[in-house]
Amino acid sequence: MKSWRDISEGVGETWDHVLDGWRKLFRRAGHALTRYTPGKTEEAGGGQSGEIALRSAGWGVLACEVFDDNDQIMVRLEAPGMEKDDFDLQVVSGFLVVSGEKRMARERNDGGYHISECAYGRFERAIPLPDDVDSGKAKASYKRGVLRVEMPKTKPRQRIKVVVH
Numbered sequence: 001m002k003s004w005r006d007i008s009e010g011v012g013e014t015w016d017h018v019l020d021g022w023r024k025l026f027r028r029a030g031h032a033l034t035r036y037t038p039g040k041t042e043e044a045g046g047g048q049s050g051e052i053a054l055r056s057a058g059w060g061v062l063a064c065e066v067f068d069d070n071d072q073i074m075v076r077l078e079a080p081g082m083e084k085d086d087f088d089l090q091v092v093s094g095f096l097v098v099s100g101e102k103r104m105a106r107e108r109n110d111g112g113y114h115i116s117e118c119a120y121g122r123f124e125r126a127i128p129l130p131d132d133v134d135s136g137k138a139k140a141s142y143k144r145g146v147l148r149v150e151m152p153k154t155k156p157r158q159r160i161k162v163v164v165h
Contacts, residue, residue: 037121037122037123038121038122061078062077062078062079062098062123062125063077063078064076064077064078064125064127066127066128066129066130068130068131070153070159071152071153072133072150072151072152072153073129073130073131073133073150073151073153074148074149074150074151075096075127075147075148075149075151076146076147076148077098077125077127077146077147077148077149078145078146078147079098079100079102079142079145079146079147080145081102081145082100082102082142082145083142084141084142086100086101086102086103087099087100087140087142087147088100089138089140089149090135091129091133091135091138091151092126094128094129094132095126095127095128095129096126096127096129096149096151097124097125097126097127098124098125098127098147098149099122099123099124099125100122100123101121101122101123102119102120102121102123103120129151131153131154132153132154132155133151133152133153133154134151134152134153134154135151137151137152138150138151138152
């Protein structure tokens with residue numbers, strides 16, 4: 001039979017492993033976590049769909065990739081279930097700020113269950129840019145759930161040749 005001390009040490013060791021796992025997850029994906037708050041249509045509440053929309057507000061993932069080449073920076077952001085007019089894009093202090101609202105699609109529910117693993121509502125995600133960009137010449141497109149933003153750099157990177165002796 002284990003003593004209280006053995007059980008306590010086992011729980012402490014298990015808790016350390018859980019914390020270590022959360023730290024690793026946060027380092028790898030913490031920047032993609034995005035807070036969704038109730039949107040304009042859900043704030044009024046009322047009815048079952050309003051309640052469901054309020055419950056689905058929370059944390060979601062807007063994963064992105066940033067590509068940097070000599071002339072431009074390209075950002076790809078996964079944002080499924082939206083329309084191109086749902087986005088607001090700004091470049092502010094070295095960040096591409098993507099904000100918008102993901103609205104809940106109206107679907108018919110005859111049963112007693114409704115399971116939602118999607119986040120709905122207003123959101124904002126700030127993506128750090130590796131270089132200065134000319135936001136006035138930025139181009140954005142949205143296709144099949146992926147927002148693509150291309151921004152030319154203000155000063156293209158100069159390549160130099162270094163001779164090693």
